[in-house]
Each structure stands twice: as structure tokens, then as C-alpha cells.
Amino acid sequence: TGHDGCMGTIHANSARETIVRLESPPMNVPRIMIPALDIIIMQVRFHSRKKGTIRRVTEIAEVSGIEGESIQLNKLYKYDPAKDELVPTGVPSRTLNTLAHHTGMSMKEIELEIEKRKIILEWMIENGIRSI
Missing domain, CATH: 1.10.1220 (Arc Repressor Mutant)
Structure with missing residues (x-):
């Protein structure tokens, strides 16, 4: 519709689950529209012994297209709890x-x-x- 971009939130446990939720009721986003989504950023809240309740980005994935019936995701970053940092996957x-x-x-x-x-x-x- 002429917009350069937008951002929204959805409750899901992974980038893959986000796609499933988008395609399922009540949203019912057609599969052909899913590649219009560029990036999925997963944020999780959990308890740290040292810091109490914290939030961390645990996954950054991009929708790279459709292959057959499957939405293709590239996981670009993943959370390393030992280092408490987001690390590139090399993809x-x-x-x-x-x-x-x-x-x-x-x-x-x-x-x-x-x-x-x-x-x-x-x-x-x-x-x-x-x-x-």
C-alpha cells in the first residue's frame, strides 16, 4: 500500500511458530503473503540468578521465500546463554x-x-x- 515498513508484535515461541500462527485462524494470512515479512525477532523473558527477571532477544530470522509448500527461514542470530549475547549463525x-x-x-x-x-x-x- 505504499508504506516503507512497519513493526508489530505476536506471541509465539519461535520464528517458525510465528509463521504457523500467522497462517492460522483468526489471522489466516495467505501463505503467498508471508514473504512480505522481512525479519522475525524473538524476545523471551526469563529469570537470571544474577540479574532477576530479564528479557533477551533469542533469535533473529528472516523470511527468505517459499519453496514448494514450505516457508523458508534463515536464522541469522541465536542467543548464547553462556555468553549472554546474540551470536551470528553465519547464514x-x-x-x-x-x-x-x-x-x-x-x-x-x-x-x-x-x-x-x-x-x-x-x-x-x-x-x-x-x-x-
């Missing part, structure tokens, strides 16, 4: 390739831009800045 990102194509930026330029934004976000966290 190439279709979304970043699309971004490179549409912006004319190289993958190296996109990676540098992401790194700059990461540094800014880390600085904000260290300085207690939670909104802008």
Missing part, C-alpha cells in the same frame, strides 16, 4: 543483499554502517539513555 542475509541492491551500497559499506549504529546503541546503554 548470509537476504535482507542485507536486498538493501545493498536498493541503496547501491556495497556489503562492506552496509556492515560498516551497522557497526557504527551498534557503537551508538552500546554507548546509549552504557549511559542509561533509553529513549530519544
Whole structure:
């Protein structure tokens, strides 16, 4: 409808379950529409002995298309509880390739831009800045 993007929330236990919920009643999103969804970010709330109740992003996956009857997901990041951090899986990102194509930026330029934004976000966290 001419919009550049949007964000929403849905309760699910994994990226795969998110797809199942979208396709099921009452939403009934047609399978052909699911690839319009770019990224699924899973956030979980759990108890940490050291920090109490915390929330962590545990999975970042992208919808990479439809193959036969199956929606294809690329899991890009997964949570490592031992390190308490999100780690890349090494799977190439279709979304970043699309971004490179549409912006004319190289993958190296996109990676540098992401790194700059990461540094800014880390600085904000260290300085207690939670909104802008």
C-alpha cells in the first residue's frame, strides 16, 4: 500500500511458530503473503540468578521465500546463554543483499554502517539513555 515498513508484535515461541500462527485462524494470512515479512525477532523473558527477571532477544530470522509448500527461514542470530549475547549463525542475509541492491551500497559499506549504529546503541546503554 505504499508504506516503507512497519513493526508489530505476536506471541509465539519461535520464528517458525510465528509463521504457523500467522497462517492460522483468526489471522489466516495467505501463505503467498508471508514473504512480505522481512525479519522475525524473538524476545523471551526469563529469570537470571544474577540479574532477576530479564528479557533477551533469542533469535533473529528472516523470511527468505517459499519453496514448494514450505516457508523458508534463515536464522541469522541465536542467543548464547553462556555468553549472554546474540551470536551470528553465519547464514548470509537476504535482507542485507536486498538493501545493498536498493541503496547501491556495497556489503562492506552496509556492515560498516551497522557497526557504527551498534557503537551508538552500546554507548546509549552504557549511559542509561533509553529513549530519544
